[in-house]
Amino acid sequence: MNDFTSCPFILNCTGRSVKTERVLKSKETYAYLFASSTCSGQKDLLLKLKDVYREVKKRKIPLEIFYISSDRDPDEMLKHFKANHHDAIQHYL
Numbered sequence: 001m002n003d004f005t006s007c008p009f010i011l012n013c014t015g016r017s018v019k020t021e022r023v024l025k026s027k028e029t030y031a032y033l034f035a036s037s038t039c040s041g042q043k044d045l046l047l048k049l050k051d052v053y054r055e056v057k058k059r060k061i062p063l064e065i066f067y068i069s070s071d072r073d074p075d076e077m078l079k080h081f082k083a084n085h086h087d088a089i090q091h092y093l
Contacts, residue, residue: 028062037080
């Protein structure tokens with residue numbers, strides 16, 4: 001099965017390409033958030049996810065959370081991501 005780990009680059013929270021290998025180097029577990037800028041009800045989930053992410057970082061747990069968007073407009077997706085996810089999710093696919 002192919003997954004994103006076979007891709008040479010992924011995007012970070014600023015929209016820049018970064019080497020996938022560099023991001024995953026120190027991570028043992030991955031979590032995925034599937035959403036879009038038009039998803040209703042994600043506000044509560046994001047608040048909980050931000051709390052979880054802060055706790056994960058505080059405890060130095062090797063977890064990386066990836067945002068997987070179903071938006072069709074890349075500019076709208078990046079705008080939404082920067083406004084809502086950047087402090088809990090550092091990379092998106």
